[in-house]
Amino acid sequence: MSEITLYHYYRSTCSWRVRWALHYKGIEFTPVAVNLLKGEQKQDSYAQLNPMSYVPSLSIDGETYSESMAILEWLEEIHPEPKLLPQDPPSRMRVRQLYQIIASGTQPMQNLAAQKYFSGDKSKQWEYARHWISKGFNAYEALLQQTKGSFSFGESLTLADICLIPQCYNALRFGLEIDQFPLIFDVYKRCLNLEHYQKSLPEKYQ
Ligand SMILES: N[C@@H](CCC(=O)N[C@@H](CS)C(=O)NCC(=O)O)C(=O)O
Incomplete structure (x- = not known):
């Protein structure tokens, strides 16, 4: 090991x-x-x-x-x-598309360094973060109309959820209500009770 x-x-x-x-x-x-x-x-x-x-x-x-x-x-x-990616290439590509919306298209825009470079004023930094998270979440929500089951892609947890849910935590931290994205909100609520999710929570590592 x-x-x-x-x-x-x-x-x-x-x-x-x-x-x-x-x-x-x-x-x-x-x-x-x-x-x-x-x-x-x-x-x-x-x-x-x-x-x-x-x-x-x-x-x-x-x-x-x-x-x-x-x-x-x-x-x-x-x-x-246990798997975090589906088996067939088109499904894997769809999951990767979803996770890249968060990992490449959203998180870097609201990272600490990007916020500080944009402004020294915390309320402006948070407004800027909310803007980019909304943009990413609008795109993710639109894709969920085709892909969502119990989770972002079908009935199993995937890397897409692993990226989405921590981003939801940041959205809430920066004052963006996530219930305005009903499909994302539904996945978020489902993940909150998962044992492995609970073990990974920020407060367990504070
Ligand atoms: N693309 C990198 C991004 C890593 C990243 O942005 N990390 C943030 C925390 S989520 C960070 O270390 N920020 C410190 C800073 O901005 O100075 C990855 O996915 O690992």
Whole structure:
């Protein structure tokens, strides 16, 4: 069994994706906190692990990797059960389309560094975050009309949900009501009671 260390911040949605997938797949890991509010992600010792100075990073037997979606795809390859991607290529592509709306099209626009670069005023930062999350959620909600079952894609949890639900947490934190996206809200409510989701919650790692 590999030694796995997750460098993360409790409230980081990208870190949360990886925490949730690790719990879902029953993989043991050692969490190491990187405090974003204290700027620990920018310290040299951490920047050597993650050249973007972001969390998460994952060390596997001493080799460190970053980019949460690369980590999640690796996890799916190495630990395919329980699955987080469907089996047939068109379905896998649809799940990847959904997760990229969050991982590439939404989260980077409302990241701490982007908010701070946009404005020093917290209320403006949050307005900016709400704008980009609304844009991403409108697109995700439209796709859910074709793909949703109990979860974002059909009846099983996938990487799409693993990205969506932490983003819902940020939406609420920045004052965006998510019940205006009824299909997203339905998936969100369903995930709240899942045991592996509960184990990955920010407050469990604070
Ligand atoms: N594409 C990266 C994004 C990572 C990222 O933006 N992490 C945020 C937390 S969710 C971060 O470390 N922010 C620190 C900062 O903005 O200085 C990934 O998916 O891992």
